[in-house]
Amino acid sequence: TPALEIHHLTFAYPPGQVALRGINLRVMPGEHVALVGPNGAGKSTLLLHLNGLLSGDGEIRIFGTPLTPKTLQQIRRRVGLVFQSPEDQLFCPTVYEDVAYAPCYAGLPPQEIAQRVREALQLVGMQDHAERSPFHLSLGEQKRVALATVLVMQPDILALDEPTAGLDPRGRRELSLLLQSLPQTLILATHDLELVRQVCPRTVVLEGGMVIADGPTAQVLSDP
Ligand code: ADP
Ligand code: ADP
Numbered sequence: 001t002p003a004l005e006i007h008h009l010t011f012a013y014p015p016g017q018v019a020l021r022g023i024n025l026r027v028m029p030g031e032h033v034a035l036v037g038p039n040g041a042g043k044s045t046l047l048l049h050l051n052g053l054l055s056g057d058g059e060i061r062i063f064g065t066p067l068t069p070k071t072l073q074q075i076r077r078r079v080g081l082v083f084q085s086p087e088d089q090l091f092c093p094t095v096y097e098d099v100a101y102a103p104c105y106a107g108l109p110p111q112e113i114a115q116r117v118r119e120a121l122q123l124v125g126m127q128d129h130a131e132r133s134p135f136h137l138s139l140g141e142q143k144r145v146a147l148a149t150v151l152v153m154q155p156d157i158l159a160l161d162e163p164t165a166g167l168d169p170r171g172r173r174e175l176s177l178l179l180q181s182l183p184q185t186l187i188l189a190t191h192d193l194e195l196v197r198q199v200c201p202r203t204v205v206l207e208g209g210m211v212i213a214d215g216p217t218a219q220v221l222s223d224p
Contacts, residue, residue: 003185011056036193042206
């Protein structure tokens with residue numbers, strides 16, 4: 001079963017700004033797929049559909065299950081969305097609390113929460129910053145904590161919007177290595193073509209809300 005299937009997804013922001021025009025896409029488990037295209041192409045809008053934050057016409061299936069109001073809760077546990085700006089995801093006094101927030105809310109036992117938070121912070125290299133305020137971290141560190149707040153729920157699909165935007169070269173390199181190593185299905189919306197070459201064997205190009213190319217990254221990015 002594909003991790004993600006999108007059939008004929010169309011969406012307009014009220015009162016009529018069309019952002020997606022009949023998107024079809026199929027991603028297999030474990031695939032790392034880049035979503036590229038100019039500003040306004042529809043990348044962010046597409047990501048917001050993957051866990052039901054927006055809902056257009058058409059069909060989305062996650063591991064075969066159609067995304068509907070009934071399956072929304074269940075699907076949100078399988079699809080983790082990392083927003084472009086970490087401020088949208090960090091709101092607690094400490095890094096630890098931010099990463100523990102979702103597993104607490106999900107009602108996981110305290111011991112498991114503590115272990116998952118430790119693992120997630122370790123994965124993003126922030127294990128020594130658990131007691132710091134997220135608001136006093138660098139942007140790169142904030143972005144890693146935001147990623148940890150999603151990884152802690154162990155999603156099968158991870159969708160990231162501009163993960164390297166605003167990072168310095170070292171932060172970029174570290175994030176790239178981390179993303180390369182993740183076993184999850186990755187959907188990565190970005191303008192960072194170097195990152196795409198490093199992390200994603202496959203690239204999908206969006207333009208005007210449509211898929212205009214989809215194939216091996218080397219091929220798609222070399223086409224004029
Ligand atoms: P990206 O960096 O992904 O291209 P955008 O610059 O398109 O992001 O959008 C940044 C934010 O502004 C998003 O929250 C998006 O929903 C919002 N936004 C983008 N275009 C419009 C618009 N025409 N009207 C209102 N909000 C918009
Ligand atoms: P991208 O992420 O590729 O830059 P977006 O998904 O942000 O593209 O935007 C796709 C289209 O939808 C653009 O025309 C943008 O202006 C519009 N748009 C995005 N967010 C909003 C919004 N909140 N309200 C109205 N229009 C929006």
